[in-house]
Amino acid sequence: MTAPTAEGSLPAEFSFVGRHFRPLAGPGSLGLQDDAAVLAPPAGRELVLAADAMVESVHFLPDDPPDSIGRKLLRCNLSDLAAMGAVPLGYLLTVCRPAGLDDDWFAGFCRGLADDQRTFGLSLLGGDTTSTRGPLVLSLTIMGHVAPGCAITRAGARPGDGLWVTGTIGDGALGLRARLGDYADPSGFFTARYRVPTPRLGLDLAGVVSAAMDISDGLVQDTGHMARASAVAIEIEAARVPRSDPDPALLPLCLTGGDDYELLLAVPPQHTEALQARCAAVGVPLTRIGLCHAGAPAVRVLGDDGMPLTFTRTGWSHIDPEN
Amino acid sequence: MTAPTAEGSLPAEFSFVGRHFRPLAGPGSLGLQDDAAVLAPPAGRELVLAADAMVESVHFLPDDPPDSIGRKLLRCNLSDLAAMGAVPLGYLLTVCRPAGLDDDWFAGFCRGLADDQRTFGLSLLGGDTTSTRGPLVLSLTIMGHVAPGCAITRAGARPGDGLWVTGTIGDGALGLRARLGDYADPSGFFTARYRVPTPRLGLDLAGVVSAAMDISDGLVQDTGHMARASAVAIEIEAARVPRSDPDPALLPLCLTGGDDYELLLAVPPQHTEALQARCAAVGVPLTRIGLCHAGAPAVRVLGDDGMPLTFTRTGWSHIDPEN
Numbered sequence: 001m002t003a004p005t006a007e008g009s010l011p012a013e014f015s016f017v018g019r020h021f022r023p024l025a026g027p028g029s030l031g032l033q034d035d036a037a038v039l040a041p042p043a044g045r046e047l048v049l050a051a052d053a054m055v056e057s058v059h060f061l062p063d064d065p066p067d068s069i070g071r072k073l074l075r076c077n078l079s080d081l082a083a084m085g086a087v088p089l090g091y092l093l094t095v096c097r098p099a100g101l102d103d104d105w106f107a108g109f110c111r112g113l114a115d116d117q118r119t120f121g122l123s124l125l126g127g128d129t130t131s132t133r134g135p136l137v138l139s140l141t142i143m144g145h146v147a148p149g150c151a152i153t154r155a156g157a158r159p160g161d162g163l164w165v166t167g168t169i170g171d172g173a174l175g176l177r178a179r180l181g182d183y184a185d186p187s188g189f190f191t192a193r194y195r196v197p198t199p200r201l202g203l204d205l206a207g208v209v210s211a212a213m214d215i216s217d218g219l220v221q222d223t224g225h226m227a228r229a230s231a232v233a234i235e236i237e238a239a240r241v242p243r244s245d246p247d248p249a250l251l252p253l254c255l256t257g258g259d260d261y262e263l264l265l266a267v268p269p270q271h272t273e274a275l276q277a278r279c280a281a282v283g284v285p286l287t288r289i290g291l292c293h294a295g296a297p298a299v300r301v302l303g304d305d306g307m308p309l310t311f312t313r314t315g316w317s318h319i320d321p322e323n
Numbered sequence: 324m325t326a327p328t329a330e331g332s333l334p335a336e337f338s339f340v341g342r343h344f345r346p347l348a349g350p351g352s353l354g355l356q357d358d359a360a361v362l363a364p365p366a367g368r369e370l371v372l373a374a375d376a377m378v379e380s381v382h383f384l385p386d387d388p389p390d391s392i393g394r395k396l397l398r399c400n401l402s403d404l405a406a407m408g409a410v411p412l413g414y415l416l417t418v419c420r421p422a423g424l425d426d427d428w429f430a431g432f433c434r435g436l437a438d439d440q441r442t443f444g445l446s447l448l449g450g451d452t453t454s455t456r457g458p459l460v461l462s463l464t465i466m467g468h469v470a471p472g473c474a475i476t477r478a479g480a481r482p483g484d485g486l487w488v489t490g491t492i493g494d495g496a497l498g499l500r501a502r503l504g505d506y507a508d509p510s511g512f513f514t515a516r517y518r519v520p521t522p523r524l525g526l527d528l529a530g531v532v533s534a535a536m537d538i539s540d541g542l543v544q545d546t547g548h549m550a551r552a553s554a555v556a557i558e559i560e561a562a563r564v565p566r567s568d569p570d571p572a573l574l575p576l577c578l579t580g581g582d583d584y585e586l587l588l589a590v591p592p593q594h595t596e597a598l599q600a601r602c603a604a605v606g607v608p609l610t611r612i613g614l615c616h617a618g619a620p621a622v623r624v625l626g627d628d629g630m631p632l633t634f635t636r637t638g639w640s641h642i643d644p645e646n
């Protein structure tokens with residue numbers, strides 16, 4: 001794990017960081033050459049902070065293109081900012097690198113990050129690289145900002161609010177299925193949705209929605225989190241859930257599969273038109289899929305006949321069930 | 324990697340987080356139940372941000388006590404804040420967990436974090452847990468704050484500045500040696516220094532030192548970073564370096580071994596007394612070990628005879644040398 005280096009020469013870790021990560025570094029990063037980054041927070045704004053780790057073979061497949069892995073890592077975190085109504089500011093990244101990943105791989109990974117930094121308006125502030133004998137592990141901490149008191153949580157849904165989603169649900173799960181050879185994806189549409197999700201930033205949700213979260217672990221499971229946090233019962237009409245492949249046999253997978261990174265929104269009826277206008281202004285599809293009710297926190301998914309559907313699982317958990 | 328869960332029940336990941344990590348969560352964390360944390364930065368202060376990853380068998384040993392691993396993870400990051408002259412504010416944590424680590428292990432790990440949160444005055448803001456088939460990987464992003472323009476970097480050392488260190492150098496390297504059975508440590512002093520470093524916070528260095536960094540990868544290598552960042556030549560007198568075991572045979576290991584987490588400081592002569600007073604006030608040992616000179620960036624370590632010593636390595640690199 002250690003590198004004997006000639007006195008005065010830079011150890012391998014530093015040239016590696018300089019080659020790949022320094023070009024991503026922005027204001028405040030001190031060129032990634034110091035103990036920490038220094039950042040003046042935007043005056044009069046609150047900070048929004050989230051961290052996600054991605055592990056090879058858990059969150060992406062070893063042969064996914066490296067630039068798509070960089071993009072997915074950043075976009076999953078940007079999706080958390082989108083759910084809070086925050087504007088991206090910067091990120092820190094730690095990389096635990098197995099010996100098998102070469103310079104070409106990291107050049108691709110960083111090219112994906114660079115492209116998405118430009119797209120979403122943020123830059124690298126700092127981080128750490130280390131070796132590992134295990135799989136590649138990437139951990140990203142993202143920072144954004146909101147007007148004071150305007151961060152949107154999962155806890156504000158009220159009885160009578162409509163339940164809405166952006167985009168289409170289940171594409172990521174079908175894309176993973178396609179990657180594993182279990183689903184035909186001749187155009188590559190679903191694979192691309194799995195590899196490179198679209199964070200729904202820029203919707204200006206504050207004051208319009210009463211609760212928001214991003215759908216990462218499956219629509220049914222994540223709706224359950226909103227129901228518990230908000231202390232409401234939520235009913236979803238399965239037929240309303242927008243899907244790119246309407247095959248009825250795929251309904252359970254699409255509603256529980258995860259990797260959507262679309263927004264789940266609770267919206268008071270009087271704000272419906274405002275939300276529709278904001279989504280239309282930036283070309284984001286928006287669909288009402290259900291309703292919040294008074295009652296014990298729960299999620300019911302209703303089939304075409306109005307009867308509740310049951311699922312053998314509601315979504316993904318990233319650790320083992322016995323714990 | 325996935326957990327089939329009964330509809331309506333909480334998946335394993337969420338009960339695990341609730342059991343172990345929610346008690347660590349502080350203001351702004353939203354109880355670790357939302358997409359992100361929300362934090363009002365202290366008015367009129369700049370933020371200081373750093374991230375470090377620790378991998379089992381690279382940064383700690385699998386049989387180190389779990390509470391000491393939690394403490395070391397937090398303290399290594401606190402040491403980065405100390406080097407910048409920052410006050411701790413909060414942290415985010417990602418945990419990639421192998422199946423073999425049970426609830427008892429995480430109870431100990433979080434007990435260590437909880438104790439050190441109280442000691443150093445910060446709390447958990449957010450994070451992520453996931454499974455891995457590889458070794459345990461922990462990644463921590465820390466946030467602190469400084470008065471505007473007062474963050475201390477490595478780049479400010481000037482010819483004529485004295486070079487100073489806090490504490491003793493080499494204890495961590497000897498502790499690792501002891502852990503591996505190659506060094507006698509009957510009192511456990513060195514092992515404790517390896518497992519639980521002491522971040523040198525609270526020294527109020529702004530305006531007194533011209534450059535600072537923490538010594539994590541070996542005194543000689545880290546001094547080289549300061550020399551390059553500041554564009555000065557630095558001379559260290561080996562005999563002045565404070566060591567807990569003065570055995571001459573251990574000098575190379577102590578000066579290059581890493582895991583010190585002491586501060587390396589460049590201090591203009593007119594500020595020496597002020598620095599000494601500040602360190603004395605909080606009981607932190609302080610020793611002058613060398614001097615900064617005009618000249619090409621380089622580090623020379625002088626032996627008792629005034630001749631330069633050479634080392635086969637200058638410090639640790641956390642990735643492989645061929646990269």
